[in-house]
Amino acid sequence: MVDDREQKAAFDRYIVPEIEVLYRVARSITRNPTDAEDLVQDTMLRAYRAVGRFDGRYPRAWLLTIMRNAQINRVRRRRPELMRDPDATMERVAAQDSGDDGPEATVLERGYNAELEKAFESLPQKFKTVVDLVDVQGLAYQETADILGVPVGTVMSRLHRARARLRKQLEASGAYVEGRPT
Amino acid sequence: MITRRWFRRHKPEVDCREVGRVLQSYLDDNVEAGFAGKIAAHLDECKKCGLESATYTQIKDSLGDTRPDVDDDAMSRLRSFGAKLTDG
Numbered sequence: 001m002v003d004d005r006e007q008k009a010a011f012d013r014y015i016v017p018e019i020e021v022l023y024r025v026a027r028s029i030t031r032n033p034t035d036a037e038d039l040v041q042d043t044m045l046r047a048y049r050a051v052g053r054f055d056g057r058y059p060r061a062w063l064l065t066i067m068r069n070a071q072i073n074r075v076r077r078r079r080p081e082l083m084r085d086p087d088a089t090m091e092r093v094a095a096q097d098s099g100d101d102g103p104e105a106t107v108l109e110r111g112y113n114a115e116l117e118k119a120f121e122s123l124p125q126k127f128k129t130v131v132d133l134v135d136v137q138g139l140a141y142q143e144t145a146d147i148l149g150v151p152v153g154t155v156m157s158r159l160h161r162a163r164a165r166l167r168k169q170l171e172a173s174g175a176y177v178e179g180r181p182t
Numbered sequence: 183m184i185t186r187r188w189f190r191r192h193k194p195e196v197d198c199r200e201v202g203r204v205l206q207s208y209l210d211d212n213v214e215a216g217f218a219g220k221i222a223a224h225l226d227e228c229k230k231c232g233l234e235s236a237t238y239t240q241i242k243d244s245l246g247d248t249r250p251d252v253d254d255d256a257m258s259r260l261r262s263f264g265a266k267l268t269d270g
Contacts, residue, residue, distance in 0.1 A: 012268070016261070019260050023257065033253065037256050037259065117248075
């Protein structure tokens with residue numbers, strides 16, 4: 001059991017430095033800024049309560065796992081039918097189409113970037129989520145696996161296939177010639 | 183972390199096929215250091231693989247450039263929330 005002072009110190013050491021990453025990831029998986037903020041608060045609250053039992057190793061991975069569980073619970077509360085298939089919940093969450101507020105809606109420059117955006121939008125949602133978490137938000141493979149609740153190999157496979165599709169589509173659109181954007 | 187397949191470890195150089203299999207992991211810094219050095223040497227020498235690498239690098243970099251700025255107000259609210267939590 002830790003006292004309040006130790007709990008606060010652990011919170012400041014392990015959780016506070018990760019707030020921005022948590023918010024970025026939350027925005028990516030909820031695709032809604034308000035939901036993202038709520039999810040980060042929920043994650044911080046759960047992490048604060050559990051920080052006394054945390055061994056201090058890999059705080060980001062620990063926090064992303066907490067966030068994943070928090071998000072699953074939030075979705076279950078809203079959509080009780082997902083209780084029947086809990087393992088697939090995060091995948092379904094990531095696959096929900098909730099409008100165009102997310103990072104993938106960022107307006108890109110014309111030309112190469114416009115074609116890239118078009119290609120990105122045409123990806124299946126599970127590919128889009130992995131590309132967003134790794135290539136846009138800058139998460140590592142393992143961190144992405146932690147938040148999605150899938151093996152690292154699955155993250156790699158989806159990511160590599162997604163990029164290959166982007167590349168193929170860019171090539172078909174004529175947006176690049178021999179490895180260089182036009 | 184990707185390591186080189188054991189039956190190829192005795193070969194001093196990597197070939198295009200081997201590079202193609204691990205290129206994206208290499209670009210994500212997810213290949214063991216010794217193996218990465220061999221891939222880098224191959225990419226310097228081989229035009230086809232070098233262009234393949236440049237293509238994927240461009241895609242990765244362009245996607246990274248789309249990362250949206252974090253809303254300062256949201257960050258401020260979250261930090262305040264954290265401070266209130268720890269202050270009891």
